[in-house]
Amino acid sequence: NASVPGLYEFCQQDPLYGYFVAVAGQDGQISSDELQRCLTQSGISGTYQPFNIDTCRLMINMLDRDMSGTMGFTEFKDLWQALNAWKNIFMSFDRDRSGTVEAQEMQQAIKSLGYNLSPNALNMIMKRYSVNGRIPFDDFVSCCVRLRGLTDHFQRRDTSRNGTANFHYDDFIQVTMSM
């Protein structure tokens, strides 16, 4: 089907579109505040605390192809899919339904996402994201978003596919400071 679907088709085909319109409001774009409200109210993190605003900014940045700082419907759909995948992995490790996983479980979760990292790298990630040895869902999402984005950027520069990449300083700062 090569035709571009219009608003009507979207509504018919995608139940998520109505939700997107409600969250995005008049301008038809989701900002980081709107995303935070939507994720807090959806109860996706399993707590009543506001979803980490920094994680929201990260997610919008990651998917923001037009550099607008906001998110249209296609981007929101991608995000929703990724969030649900991360939620499923998170819940499979959060066996006592506490809304947090232990550092050890997070290491397994990262491995199950297909990342091949050394024990040192895994420990460093745990140290960065855990509070009192545990990681809540929104921080877990931050970690997944950044791992995915950084790995993508690295691989694009690893042109000989041998696990090394060369960076100019300005490029390195752009890649690493964007997430």
Add this chain to the structure above:
Amino acid sequence: NASVPGLYEFCQQDPLYGYFVAVAGQDGQISSDELQRCLTQSGISGTYQPFNIDTCRLMINMLDRDMSGTMGFTEFKDLWQALNAWKNIFMSFDRDRSGTVEAQEMQQAIKSLGYNLSPNALNMIMKRYSVNGRIPFDDFVSCCVRLRGLTDHFQRRDTSRNGTANFHYDDFIQVTMSM
């Protein structure tokens, strides 16, 4: 003076030591929660909102030479010094005393810290850190901590001092995910 100062000398010499002891509590180490409480109460950000906990974790990670996840007095002193320097720069750009700076002002602040970045890199940093075009103090500190840490790591790998550095994937993830 080559002798290692004891508790008494510290108290005599450094008014900050008493404050450190009060914040650190019984274990003599400052965790990210304790740092958050201390920075919120100190009013350093110019608002009554809690100081961003993620910024606190970042700061502890940056200075955590013994990888304990907490901060001893020497590390706290370094942090205090850096924080005050950043606060002074921030205030010199926050002319209307709103507790935030504009994206444009933050670019100037980064330049005044000596970083030589392209307009693209500066725009990307602004996009990452600003909310509705403004940056609050705790996010400004996050940005400074990360810029400093990432630049340090980069320069250590730029052995020929020509502005490029080669990273192995695992090393790249360790450097970038630690902050």
